[in-house]
Amino acid sequence: MKIFINPGHGGSDPGAVSKNGLKEAEVCAKVCDILANRLKLNGYSYQLYQQKHSLFEVSREENESNSTLFISVHCNSAVNPKAEGTETWYYKYSIPGGNAAQIMQKELVKNLGLKNRGIKSSEDLHVLKRTKATAILIELAFISNSKEEILLREQPELFANAIWEGIKKIKESI
Ligand SMILES: [Zn+2]
Structure with missing residues (x-):
C-alpha cells in the first residue's frame, strides 16, 4: 500500500483565509507533515505533494506515483461563521472511493469529536476525478468558525492523528 498525501492549495494559492489571517494551505501542510512523519515511522510507503502552481501538477505526480490511496x-x-464540522468527499463513480470516504469519515468524527457532515460525492473535483488511486478529499473543519480555527491552528497533530486512524482502518478493509 502506498499513500499519496496532498495538502490542499499551496504556491500562490493560500486557499481559504480566516479572519485572523490563518491560511488553509499552511494548516494543511502542517497536518500533512505530521501525518507523513507518522507514516514514515510506521514503515508505510508514501508520497507528499503540495501544488506550486496548479492542480494539474498534483494529478500528474499522482499518476506517476503508483499509489493505492490518495488523500487530499x-x-x-463558509460565509456563515457558525458552519462547523468534518466531511469527506469522493468521486461519484468510484465505489472504492465511496467506501474509503465512509471509513475515513467515521474515524475522523470519532477522533476529532466535531460535527459529522457526512460523506459527499463530486463529479468534477479534479484531484478525485483525475487520480488513479482510490481517492478521498477531507475537509477537516471550518477555518471560518472561530472555535474550529483555534483547533486547526493549535492542534494540527489532532487532525493528523485522526487521518492516521482512518488510514489504518482503510488498510484493513482493502
Ligand atoms: Zn481547500
Missing part, C-alpha cells in the same frame, strides 16, 4: 487534505470555509 483541506479546511472548509
Whole structure:
C-alpha cells in the first residue's frame, strides 16, 4: 500500500483565509507533515505533494506515483461563521472511493469529536476525478468558525492523528 498525501492549495494559492489571517494551505501542510512523519515511522510507503502552481501538477505526480490511496487534505470555509464540522468527499463513480470516504469519515468524527457532515460525492473535483488511486478529499473543519480555527491552528497533530486512524482502518478493509 502506498499513500499519496496532498495538502490542499499551496504556491500562490493560500486557499481559504480566516479572519485572523490563518491560511488553509499552511494548516494543511502542517497536518500533512505530521501525518507523513507518522507514516514514515510506521514503515508505510508514501508520497507528499503540495501544488506550486496548479492542480494539474498534483494529478500528474499522482499518476506517476503508483499509489493505492490518495488523500487530499483541506479546511472548509463558509460565509456563515457558525458552519462547523468534518466531511469527506469522493468521486461519484468510484465505489472504492465511496467506501474509503465512509471509513475515513467515521474515524475522523470519532477522533476529532466535531460535527459529522457526512460523506459527499463530486463529479468534477479534479484531484478525485483525475487520480488513479482510490481517492478521498477531507475537509477537516471550518477555518471560518472561530472555535474550529483555534483547533486547526493549535492542534494540527489532532487532525493528523485522526487521518492516521482512518488510514489504518482503510488498510484493513482493502
Ligand atoms: Zn481547500
